[in-house]
Ligand SMILES: Cc1cc2nc3c(=O)[nH]c(=O)nc-3n(C[C@H](O)[C@H](O)[C@H](O)COP(=O)(O)OP(=O)(O)OC[C@H]3O[C@@H](n4cnc5c(N)ncnc54)[C@H](O)[C@@H]3O)c2cc1C
């Protein structure tokens with residue numbers, strides 16, 4: 074129950090933009106809204122505006138399959154995803170908004186010796202860092218998720234699985250709404266239906282504000298948190314960012330009685346599945362193989378994914394699909410995020426979360442706020458620099474990305 078339930082009055086204000094703010098954040102997704110909240114709450118910076126071209130939460134934050142986990146390979150990744158996981162565990166209380174965090178377990182299926190070696194490497198690395206992750210035999214995987222077909226005649230044989238029991242799901246809309254209300258309560262302005270069309274700079278190169286469809290808005294600091302649209306925005310400041318924007322699709326089935334107890338993912342067959350609290354099977358696919366800003370995607374991608382789901386879980390072969398959609402994900406060459414200062418003084422960028430940034434929402438927001446407020450990274454996001462693509466100090470998480478990207 075929400076403490077001090079507020080009835081149905083407005084959840085957040087929708088003010089006219091001021092002429093100037095201390096900080097402007099471009100993008101009212103979970104990352105941008107959360108960063109504004111933490112700027113106010115942890116750094117006392119409340120003269121902040123989050124500028125959103127559409128409606129808050131309407132981007133990937135409201136379009137994802139809500140999987141949360143921290144079982145990545147490298148220390149830089151484990152820092153930020155585990156920081157996030159710990160924030161997820163207390164987020165409903167922090168925001169006084171039920172984000173429906175559900176640690177039901179995330180199980181990554183192994184189909185061949187390569188999968189097995191890769192997952193066991195992740196398990197050992199995670200355990201060294203203090204992150205829970207364990208190897209299951211096929212029989213143990215079936216016991217944890219009874220609908221799974223582990224028979225020897227299965228189209229995609231299973232030789233084991235990696236289980237993170239603290240992994241799970243959360244309600245994506247609620248995360249955006251919770252951060253928006255909490256930020257707004259602390260004086261942050263959320264300016265929706267206001268597209269950023271330019272980034273203005275002073276003669277010495279420093280950022281001075283953003284051009285928008287509702288006029289110029291001045292700011293000493295600008296944080297870009299626009300996911301699939303990052304490259305087009307950073308180009309407004311002559312900053313190139315190594316991202317590929319492409320569609321990632323998901324779909325939901327007709328509602329069923331509770332039948333699916335956890336999250337199951339398969340890198341090899343490009344499919345993952347969970348069941349929402351409304352009873353729908355929530356199914357995700359790999360990315361489309363082309364760059365695009367369309368929030369749709371190719372039919373062949375989801376039919377392949379449904380083939381895989383039907384082979385892994387034969388009992389779902391007669392279930393009807395109800396709705397399909399896509400988002401535009403921003404993948405970096407090494408499949409790790411960028412949270413960094415830029416060559417433009419006062420301009421900061423948070424991007425590259427690709428297909429896996431929902432799980433990072435609270436951690437990323439918290440650390441992006443730190444970077445903007447202090448003009449230097451926290452130790453947990455210090456490795457996520459734009460510079461690494463020049464130095465070659467990459468953080469290769471393609472295997473942990475979990476589906477074909
Ligand atoms: C189908 C799908 C499934 C996914 N599943 C998972 C999952 O299970 N687990 C997981 O961890 N991750 C998942 N992801 C990835 C995750 O959704 C994203 O990485 C994450 O939500 C990004 O959050 P964000 O706040 O950075 O971006 P967004 O929520 O996309 O917010 C960016 C905002 O910037 C706004 N914007 C863009 N350009 C401008 C402009 N010029 N002016 C003003 N505003 C602008 C957009 O309108 C948008 O609202 C999935 C993504 C998709 C598409």
Ligand SMILES: CSCC(=O)[O-]
Pocket residue numbers: 138140141142357428429432474475476
């Ligand atoms: C879209 S893949 C979801 C994840 O990274 O756990």
